[in-house]
Amino acid sequence: MAEEAILGYLESKDEISDSGQFATERGLDHNEVVNVIKSLHGFRYVVAQDIKREMWILTDEGNAYTVTGSPEVQLFLAIPPEGIPKEELQKKLDPSVFKIGSAQAAKRKWVEMGKQLVTRKIQHVEDEVKNLLLQIQDGQAVNQDEIKALKARKLIVPQTWKGYLVKKGPNYAPKRKKVATDLTRENLQRGDWKELEFKEYNFSAKGLPIESGHLHPLLKVRHQLKGIFRQMGFEEMPTNNYVESSFWNFDALFQPQQHPARDSHDTFFLQVPSTTKQLPEDYVERVKQIHESGGYQSRGYGYDWKREEADKNLLRTHTTAVSSRMLYALAQKPFVPKKYYSIDRVFRNEAVDRTHLAEFHQIEGLVCDRGLALGDLLGVLKEFFSRLGMSKLRFKPAYNPYTEPSMEIFSYHEGLGKWVEIGNSGMFRPEMLLPMGLPEDVRVIAWGLSLERPTMILYGIDNIRDLFGHKVDLGLIKKNSICRLGL
DSSP states (O other): OHHHHHHHHHHHSSEESOHHHHHHHTTOOHHHHHHHHHHHHHTTSEEEEEEEEEEEEEOHHHHHHHHHOOHHHHHHHTSOTTOEEHHHHHHHSOHHHHHHHHHHHHHTTOEEEOSSEEEESSSOOOOHHHHHHHHHHTTOOOOHHHHHHHHHTTSEEEEEEEEEEEEEOTTOOSSOOOOBSOOOHHHHHHTGGGTOOBOOOOTTOOOOOOOOOOOOHHHHHHHHHHHHHHHTTOEEOOOOOOEEEHHHHTGGGTOOTTOGGGSTTTSOBOSTTOBOOOOOHHHHHHHHHHHHTOBTTBOOOOSOOOHHHHTBEEEOSOTHHHHHHHHHHHHTSSOOOEEEEEEEEEEOOOOOOSSOOSEEEEEEEEEEEETOOHHHHHHHHHHHHHHTTOOOEEEEEEEETTEEEEEEEEEEETTTTEEEEEEEEEEEOHHHHGGGTOOTTEEEEEEEEESHHHHHHHHTOOOGGGTSSTTOOHHHHHHOOOOOTTO
16 A cells, blocks of 8 residues: 555655655555655665654653643632632642642742632633643644743653655666566476566675574683683682581681671571581581680680581582682692682672672682792782783782781772772681691682672673673673683
8 A cells, every 4th residue: 555655656756755744645654654665765666865853742741631631720720719728629639730730820820829728819721731732742833932841841752753755766666566586496387487577686685693692791701710710720619509508608717606797687598408417527626626715826716616506508608618628628638739719609698789799709719838928829819810901909908817918909990090909818827727637837828809890890881780680681691792801
């Protein structure tokens, strides 16, 4: 219908100046006309030029006022000639109508809003707002002052109308020729292939996108980080246990049982199973001793250590729980120096905002060898972070229950133009290492950082919820670039 109308009109006319007006005059749907114009333009039957017009449309509130009238007129009509108590007038009207109507009617000096009685100041009013909205709805012109007033009341919003100016194209014909897209066996047998007109090949057309999986930005950055750790001679620790006991997560790390991090407002504790039943009893006894009365030249914490606290199951709050297991296992054999790393998920009972989630990923590295010192830690950190493209580093003294000395790591962010904290580090305390059974001259240097922070910096994401969680845009995963650390 629309195609016949367009081609038929152009047979005797030079152009269709406005596709919207053309559709209205012929009772056609403009969207259908637009689709036909695009198709004819593609086959060069017509040449189409874009037309854009700014217009105003009514909001839902504006549409409602075209039926019920503006709030000020509704309020005015609800007031009898003798006046009405304010409370009674409120009952007669919708709360929003009363609120808006009172302000607008008083502004126009239609009514007197007394403390007890509301009365009319004039006896007749015109609903100018409703009339203006009806004019806009019908496509009539309205002056700019009135437009500005209606826009301020959020009764109208701008909209860009798009249409076409259409002229004859190089392949114009009053009726579209049916072109063949395939040469069939029947065409060859009948011999009619000689008369057929075939559709031209469009060698610039893109094929259908291949449906395939896409790596999340976190996975890309994690892959690059694993490569860096392997290049430096580290081996990966098994991190498959999201559920951990408080013993390995806290007690084995020389973290006291009254530490704030062990409260339920910071940690997710399990209800079922609520406790663990598998702990190395001799090691548990040594950990209890070091907490209560010290040892190895330490005074301990001097409190009554409770086994029931250590047995509680939780969602691990850091992958250092895995490190404590690995170091204990290492201590049960003749000592061999080791370099370990892990990158996996941890859980904390935190309020969710732009930079915090209740679950995130932690990167951890540690080196276990004889005679290590703080200088070794600084050297390893500079080498590791330089491979991430972070050559400007600063270190600030800090406190951790299981490391001494401890340092916060800062890197200069060129984009932000300031120093930002990127991780934490330190040397594991003797109170943690010696109860495991490691030799006295063995030291462990370690550091950790989140996976999300460097990923957000690399991909220019400023809200962690856009990177990880249920609000992630799947389009981001399909379109994000390959991760290149240190380049």
